[in-house]
Amino acid sequence: MPYDTITDLVEKFSCELVLADPEDSSTFSGLLPVLKKMHGECKNLSLHPEAGQVIRARDMIAQGIAGNDVSAEQLIASLETFIKELSHAIKNAGNAGHRSKDTPACSMEAGPADTTDAKGTGAPDTPAGETDPAAGPGQEPISDYHADLETKLDELTLLIGGFCPGEIPVLGEMLNTLEGLMAGSKKITPSLFHDIATACRTYVETMTLENISSTRPVEEGLVLLKSILSHLKRGEPFAFDCSDVLELLEMRFEQEKTAATEPSDPVVNETAVDGQIADAGTETKETPAQKISSDDMEILVDFISEALENLETIEVNLIDLEQDPANMEIINNIFRPFHTIKGVSGFLSLNKINRLAHATENLLDSARSGDFIINDTATDAILESVDTLKQLLGRVSQGIDTGFMPLDDDIDVDALRDKLQTLQRALIKGDKELLGEILVKKKVVDQTSLDQALAIQREHPDRKIGEILVDTQKAQPGQVASALMDQVPSAKKPDTQVKVSTRKLDDLVDYAGELVIAQSMLKQKTMDYPLISQNVAQLGQIVTNMQTIAMSMRMISIKATFMKMIRLVRDLAKKSGKEVNLTMKGEDTEIDRNVVDALYEPMVHMIRNSVDHGIENRSDRLEKGKSAQGEIVLRAYHKGGHIIIEIEDDGKGLDREAILEKAKQTGLVTGKEQMTDAQVFDLIMQPGFSTAKQITDVSGRGVGMDVVKNGLEKFRGQLQIASKKGRGTKFTISLPLTLAIIDGMLVRVDEEKYVIPTMAIQKAFKPAKNECYTVEGKGEMVKDRGNLIPVIRLNEIYKTGTSNRKKPVHEGLVVVVESKDEKRAVLIDELLGKDEYVIKSLGTHLEGVEGLAGGAILADGRVGLILDVHGIFHIFGVRS
């Protein structure tokens, strides 16, 4: 059936177009593979003008993605025209093709019949009548009214696309078109098409009457109608779950109507629809593993990576939502990824993913429209759904590896879906926060006057609590109004985001830095010209703002990573039956995103360790006089040019003796050494070392800590363990921030300028002559508050000194720096100032130079060297 594939592709394209998000150019790139297939198909059918059209459309999209002077709305509009024209052209070509062929009817009918047979489906309810092979003469009118339906659907698409809330005439047109659809689809069996069209119309009616502005349910319905139509045309049974869409469409007015009556209708309706499609559904499920075509493969790979990313966003946001359940922005952030997953999985025929995502989305949608507030049960259910989706995606990616669609019969989504739906209904019944309570919370009225007002309300049930309060002069109308606003929190539109390559960001940061320098030079030169200098000052303001933004783009806060840990702790604690509370400190600490990635795995390992081995059972804790709830504290801060992450628990701590015993058994130590606590604790980072008596599925296989250590060492990071038996354990990760911004002191030594990270600096002072000491006439020291601190001469260890005269210590300044609890005093000539610097790599050739953390562009445009304090200590240590 030559034209079916192309018609199908056209369908698919227009469906995706409807879903396309004008603010997200990536949705357009999703259209490209379809266009590619279309082009191939056109060529196969020797539809050359059409193939040309496809190419033009592709160019349009390419330009749109590149952001070249085409707005997304324009692009969508022109693509819609394109697809409409194309579908007409193909239809005409198709009809012409059939007429020219000798046995058009046979070729038409043999196709679908064959495919259904091949799939081994009994096809008990294959749409009879219109696609019946015997109905040869009836062929023309049927395809005619298919075409009619299609035109109407296209019209509707355009109407919805151009719809703005409150445009009653457009709604009227929509109603007309939908009625046309209903009339045209009466004859089609099964009546699914008709049902959905009816549901859409009812919804649009409700929209008109009740001033609802969301067109989403109709859009869903439309997409569904289009795919049903394309299935009808091919004579295949429609095996796509549509109960969700129907529900969505009906939910709205059911909700309004069932205020008084029992909400039994939707349930009945749902089961009816379920039953209807159940047969068709099982047919497809039982088909043997399908081979994935190479085109699909591409889309699938994209889909999976995107979906996994989306799921991560969802998890992070869900945790946020737990803290702030009424925040519309967060709900939106959770809703949108589900919507995307649902949309794409639908077209990829990933039925289970689609259905589950849809059910979750519905739940969130109700929450979004303020029907209820998401509670813990709902969060749990959504998390469960996220996990199941991950599982399903895992299957699909297995499938990509093998090239065959995997079977996922063992993963049950229906139970979860039911759960979500029940939950949704249960929650909708529950009330919003009461107005009176809001007013009390806001201290507008006190509890007694509220009780009085409630008493009045009981006598006059038709009066609203707000009115009563205003009438009795307990509250101002304005206050009540603002409380009402609070009751239904308004949805804030979240920022949209764009993906940008890090290289571009780096360049932007570089140029912004240059701009600042160029601007300051301009400022100096124009100081004497008041007219210009005013403009230059303005320019300076803009440049500074720009630089700040450019800088901040590379950095991300560690919050997202910490949030993931909350999720982890939550799950682990539940699994092990312990009560654990996670506190975060310094989660706004900014680090380069590469470093964030490096941190994730080690943190997971250590958190697992803490929950599983560290925190004791409830009874054990109470016995030891600790609170029943275990505490884990996550801390992040910058120190000495490093980012420090601390994971501290108040559990049982490390058992020095047990570790030594185990180490003796495995032959790591002989038992005769004198070892400090730190040395003993370091033993647990040896490969294969574990003291856990019980192996759980969480941790305890002894492959934890050495993995952590290796992972960190790859990023030149370090791990320290401090612990007190019975009191708790503290893991300290330190990672260098190669690209981070640091606070630094600019100092001068002879002619050289260096930046010393402020975090490493303890103090700077000018030593008096009697505070300086030498050992054997060489080793120099200064006394600071009774402590003797060795002096480092930078010009000596760097051999930059030009003059032979060794300047006495008391003639210069010393900066006391600390690294790993060691202190040294660096002798300098002058302190030039303190500023923020972006650490820049000195390039691959000079990266390994010891004692230097990198370079920084100074205010005069020169490069300053940032000192690596620990490295300097090392050089100094080797020398002395």
Next chain:
Amino acid sequence: MTETQNALHQAIQSTTLRTGKYLTFTLADEEYGIGILKVKEIIGMMAITSVPRTPDFVKGVINLRGKVIPVIDLRLKFGMDAIPYTDRTCIIVVEIDAEEMTIQIGIVVDSVSEVLNIKQEEIENTPSFGTSVNTDYILGMAKIDSGVKILLDIDRVLGTIELATLQQAKKEKDNE
């Protein structure tokens, strides 16, 4: 031919043949050439921040419009005597191919002369000087009317820096 075609043509030529355009410069009394496609830009002398614990010929780093790039003195690299920098002294910024990306390095030369079109037949293979001169990084010698130009394979010249830096660091350690 359009500009892109031209560039492409050049690129193909330079990889297959030695024919092409060369930027020539002087070091002491010798004339050298670098394939023009390797040259990113030529800048005048600017403040160089020296980096300790590196070989002599690594002059340090400069700020090239916000990028920190290393600068080497080709005189010192080739073992010639250092001379004070004049207003003729230039830094040629070249792009060399590292493992995964191209990196920029500045090279200090006495003066930049001109861009020459050198044909394959004008280029002679490097004669052997025994062990006294390392000819690994010389592409060939171009004989043209104005004299002999030594054509450098700049990737190789600068590819040895990293090694030298490491050796230097090791030496420093051993000394200490």
